[in-house]
Structure formats: C-alpha cells, structure tokens
Amino acid sequence: MLCEECQKIFCGRQMLSEIYFRARNPHHSSLQSIIDASASGCWVCHRLLASLSREIDIKDTLAEISPLIKSSTWHFYRVSDQGRWFLTFRFGDDYFHDLHVMSHDEYGGPYTNHASIAGDTTMSDAALAQASKWYCECLLKHTTCTTSPASGCLMPTRLLRIDEDEKHARLVVTKEKVAQVSHYSTLSHCWGDSDILKLTISNLESFKAGISLEQLPKTFIEAIFVARKLSIPYIWIDSLCIIQDSDDDWQTESVSMEDVYGNSILNIMATVSKNSHEGLSRSRDPKMLELCPAIQSKWEDAENDLFYLFNKEIWNDRLYSGPLLKRGWVLQERVLSPRSLHFCDSELLWECREMASCETYPAGLPNVCKKKNFKARPLSVSKFYERKYLIDGANKTMKGIAYDRWIRTN
Known part of the structure; x- marks a missing residue:
C-alpha cells in the first residue's frame, strides 16, 4: 500500500519535469509522520526510513528535531535521452532516495511478490x-x-x-x-x-x-x-x-x-x-523484499496508466x-x-x-x-590492467595466471 501523501504524487497535475532539482514538492511534514506511515505499511515510506536510518540515528534525530530533515519533499523528473522517469525524495539537502518509475507495459517482466x-x-x-x-x-x-x-x-x-x-x-x-x-x-x-x-x-x-x-x-x-x-x-x-x-x-x-x-x-x-x-x-526486514504495489495514476493533465516503483540499482x-x-x-x-x-x-x-x-x-x-x-x-586484458588495484599485492605467479586467464577468456 501507499500512504495518502505518496498517493498524491500520482493524482491531480502530473508534476513531471525534464530538469533535475527544478522543483521540490511537499511530502510528509515531519519525520514522525514518515515513521507512522512506514509502520502502517506504506511501501515508499518504509524504504525512505530504511535509507535514512543508514545515514543517521533516527532516535537521536527525533529528539533533536534537526531542521535539515524536519520534512520530506519529492521531485518527479524524466531523463529524456533515456526515456526514463525517476522519483527523488529529499530530506533537506543532504539526504535523498531515488526510485525508478515505470509503466506496466515498459516493465517487461513477471511482477510477483515473494517477501511473505x-x-x-x-x-x-x-x-x-x-x-x-x-x-x-x-x-x-x-x-x-x-x-x-x-x-x-x-x-x-x-x-x-x-x-x-x-x-x-x-x-x-x-x-x-x-x-x-x-x-x-x-x-x-x-x-x-x-x-x-x-x-x-x-x-x-x-x-x-x-x-x-x-x-x-x-x-x-x-x-x-x-x-x-x-x-x-x-x-x-x-x-x-x-x-x-x-x-x-x-x-x-x-x-x-x-x-x-x-x-x-x-x-x-x-x-x-x-x-x-x-x-x-x-x-x-522481509518487507524490504516486497515489490511496490501497482499504482493507478489519476492525473488530470496526462495519460494515465499503471505504474511501478523500484530500485534499478538493486544488483x-x-x-x-x-x-x-x-x-x-x-x-x-x-x-x-x-x-x-x-x-x-x-x-x-x-x-x-x-x-x-x-x-x-x-x-x-x-x-x-x-x-x-x-x-x-569477455574481459579484455587492457581493461584488466587499467584497474591496477585488482592485482596490487599479488605475487608474480598470480599476475601471470591472471594475465593468462584474461587472454584465454577474451
């Protein structure tokens, strides 16, 4: 499920731009609100909270109420030369989390949850x-x-x-x-x-x-x-x-x-x-393996479709x-x-x-x-040796084996 604030992203006017950071739209008004939405099962807020928790101590931050992450914003933009849509959530200027947005037709794969x-x-x-x-x-x-x-x-x-x-x-x-x-x-x-x-x-x-x-x-x-x-x-x-x-x-x-x-x-x-x-x-947290539920957009000024959010850099x-x-x-x-x-x-x-x-x-x-x-x-020898750190510290015998292997796999 998505919380009310996350659902609003796909309703009303389609706030899609071609420029990164052009606008920041209000999301949750407080960190506690994101925590509550995550606890209620919001797919997006659960990931925002997990991402932020890797950077800061949430409990300490709540106690201090840092103005830098007092609220969250979102920015919906398209990389025109790649035909890809992204949704970036920000906490002030220092913390952000990117999600890839894709329509049902573009997704091109089975979409089944296994996290349960x-x-x-x-x-x-x-x-x-x-x-x-x-x-x-x-x-x-x-x-x-x-x-x-x-x-x-x-x-x-x-x-x-x-x-x-x-x-x-x-x-x-x-x-x-x-x-x-x-x-x-x-x-x-x-x-x-x-x-x-x-x-x-x-x-x-x-x-x-x-x-x-x-x-x-x-x-x-x-x-x-x-x-x-x-x-x-x-x-x-x-x-x-x-x-x-x-x-x-x-x-x-x-x-x-x-x-x-x-x-x-x-x-x-x-x-x-x-x-x-x-x-x-x-x-x-098994919930982190769940796929985002299909989102039916309800835009007033753009074509509507089913959309999915996911981390394209998961691998x-x-x-x-x-x-x-x-x-x-x-x-x-x-x-x-x-x-x-x-x-x-x-x-x-x-x-x-x-x-x-x-x-x-x-x-x-x-x-x-x-x-x-x-x-x-295939791996080329030249690329292998460009990455010198790959064999730094290895003895001459090991370097010889590595070189021989790259010759044979190329």
Missing part, C-alpha cells in the same frame, strides 16, 4: 529453499552452465568431506580417495585479521581423521551448512585445503586456482563479511555494499566459477552464465535492472 515467505534472515529456510531452486534449475535447464568447466574431471588436491552428522568434516586427499569425487563447492571470503584454524604440516593427519565444526569460524560453518543443504558433499576452503606453512604447497596450489574454481559446481560467497567470524547470515547496491568484491583476487574466483551464490546484507543473489537473480526478483532481474552478464561476457 522470505524469512527474517538470509539463512532462513525460505532463503535457502530459493537458493536450492536456483541451483537445481541451473543444473537441469541452463545449457550454457551445464557445458561449463564445472563438468570437468580435474579435482583440487584436497577437499573437505562434510559428514552426515553435520558436526564434523574430514580432509580428503582426492588422489587417495577410492571412490570418485563427483562435485564440490568453493568458498570466497575475507580472512580478516583474526586468527582462525588453518591446515598446517603438523595437523594434516588429524584433519584427515576429522575436524569438529565447533573449531571453525562462523563463515566456514555456515558455508558447510549451505553446501550440505544443497546436497553438495564436498567443499574447498583455502585456509583448510592449502598447507599454510608450506611454501612448496602454496606454489603448487596457487597455479591450480583456475581448476579449483572453474571445476566447482557452486561458489558460495560471503559477500558482506569482513572476516571469517562474521558468517553468512544476516538479520533482515549493484547489494553486491558492492560489502568488502569481498573489493578484493582483487575474488574477481578471478567470481569469473571462473560457473555459479555464485552471494550472501548479502538483506538478501541472496544468484549469478550463473544464463541468469542473474535475487530474492526480490527470483525469476531474474527485470530488463531495466539487468547488467551485462558478468560470468558470460
């Missing part, structure tokens, strides 16, 4: 059920993905076997295993500064006997749980599968990263976690809100793996060679939100 079953964490049963649906659909229906390197037979030197009791894992040397390893997952994560359990020369044999999951950091435990939920029996985690105090092992394994990620069946990505202890799970906003994708080496992990499941602040994102989806749009991003398919598009 989203769950209040990104590890909820509903969230993982959606992840399983993406995963199974990709395996069964995506021809581009099923013919990817993930169908190859080259295995990492070591993998973690997830025991059925879900309390232990065992390090498996794949060449020593009698039964063939069919498929495995990988984990992309930020190590952080904290000390974590690592594979070393001294504990190699004990890792083969078994590792209690209680010894592992939260991110590892939850990644193992996700793999188990998806019926993936093995997982590769760098700190547990590469001998950390052996230069020889590092040298051997570092040149195999293309095969490790390229032949995995799924890469689980701790996208917003800055260290291994933060985990994959995040508390969330980038979710992906790049955390530290993981700022790590240069993760770019290779993301490109090489045929499928990626991102655990973000408010929802799960899915990436494969045929589809980009999120829980808000589980059947695929609508046309206006779509970005170029990151996993499918």
Whole structure:
C-alpha cells in the first residue's frame, strides 16, 4: 500500500519535469509522520526510513528535531535521452532516495511478490529453499552452465568431506580417495585479521581423521551448512585445503586456482563479511523484499496508466555494499566459477552464465535492472590492467595466471 501523501504524487497535475532539482514538492511534514506511515505499511515510506536510518540515528534525530530533515519533499523528473522517469525524495539537502518509475507495459517482466515467505534472515529456510531452486534449475535447464568447466574431471588436491552428522568434516586427499569425487563447492571470503584454524604440516593427519565444526569460524560453518543443504558433499576452503606453512604447497596450489574454481559446481560467497567470524547470515526486514504495489495514476493533465516503483540499482547496491568484491583476487574466483551464490546484507543473489537473480526478483532481474552478464561476457586484458588495484599485492605467479586467464577468456 501507499500512504495518502505518496498517493498524491500520482493524482491531480502530473508534476513531471525534464530538469533535475527544478522543483521540490511537499511530502510528509515531519519525520514522525514518515515513521507512522512506514509502520502502517506504506511501501515508499518504509524504504525512505530504511535509507535514512543508514545515514543517521533516527532516535537521536527525533529528539533533536534537526531542521535539515524536519520534512520530506519529492521531485518527479524524466531523463529524456533515456526515456526514463525517476522519483527523488529529499530530506533537506543532504539526504535523498531515488526510485525508478515505470509503466506496466515498459516493465517487461513477471511482477510477483515473494517477501511473505522470505524469512527474517538470509539463512532462513525460505532463503535457502530459493537458493536450492536456483541451483537445481541451473543444473537441469541452463545449457550454457551445464557445458561449463564445472563438468570437468580435474579435482583440487584436497577437499573437505562434510559428514552426515553435520558436526564434523574430514580432509580428503582426492588422489587417495577410492571412490570418485563427483562435485564440490568453493568458498570466497575475507580472512580478516583474526586468527582462525588453518591446515598446517603438523595437523594434516588429524584433519584427515576429522575436524569438529565447533573449531571453525562462523563463515566456514555456515558455508558447510549451505553446501550440505544443497546436497553438495564436498567443499574447498583455502585456509583448510592449502598447507599454510608450506611454501612448496602454496606454489603448487596457487597455479591450480583456475581448476579449483572453474571445476566447482557452486561458489558460495560471503559477500558482506569482513572476516571469517562474521558468517553468512544476516538479520533482515522481509518487507524490504516486497515489490511496490501497482499504482493507478489519476492525473488530470496526462495519460494515465499503471505504474511501478523500484530500485534499478538493486544488483549493484547489494553486491558492492560489502568488502569481498573489493578484493582483487575474488574477481578471478567470481569469473571462473560457473555459479555464485552471494550472501548479502538483506538478501541472496544468484549469478550463473544464463541468469542473474535475487530474492526480490527470483525469476531474474527485470530488463531495466539487468547488467551485462558478468560470468558470460569477455574481459579484455587492457581493461584488466587499467584497474591496477585488482592485482596490487599479488605475487608474480598470480599476475601471470591472471594475465593468462584474461587472454584465454577474451
């Protein structure tokens, strides 16, 4: 639903301009009014309040009644060369929130709400059920993905076997295993500064006997749980599968990263976690995954239609809100793996060679939100080297591998 103040935007005169910031039209007269509208279920005000809460402490602001955000205004404008309409809400000059406006005919995609079953964490049963649906659909229906390197037979030197009791894992040397390893997952994560359990020369044999999951950091435990939920029996985690105090092992394994990620069946990505202890799970407001209800305009001076409001930058906003994708080496992990499941602040994102989806749009991003398919598009060497930060700090061997990979994918 929309509150009365938000409904007024689509009634009376159509206050649409071709110039950004040309006019500011009154919206709610106070911050408390927006809070009340949000609590009553207004789709727009709920998002305005969430956006503002990321910038300031709402309780402190209410107490102080800052004149800069005493009330809200809106501005409806069109970018003529793109044919797109935008609605910008402002609190004074410092805080604003943009929404894209699109007619029913322009939207070009299924418009179905799923938030009622989203769950209040990104590890909820509903969230993982959606992840399983993406995963199974990709395996069964995506021809581009099923013919990817993930169908190859080259295995990492070591993998973690997830025991059925879900309390232990065992390090498996794949060449020593009698039964063939069919498929495995990988984990992309930020190590952080904290000390974590690592594979070393001294504990190699004990890792083969078994590792209690209680010894592992939260991110590892939850990644193992996700793999188990998806019926993936093995997982590769760098700190547990590469001998950390052996230069020889590092040298051997570092040149195999293309095969490790390229032949995995799924890469689980701790996208917003800055260290291994933060985990994959995040508390969330399921209402933020709801789609805006269709709005029937009632303008007196313009053609009327059904309209939808949405955040066209939802993909980038979710992906790049955390530290993981700022790590240069993760770019290779993301490109090489045929499928990626991102655990973000408010929802799960899915990436494969045929589809980009999120829980808000589980059947695929609508046309206006779509970005170029990151996993499918070719990457040029020149563009890669223009972004020097991507390989700063990497050793010469890693740079050579990266260069070779970009040559082969171009």
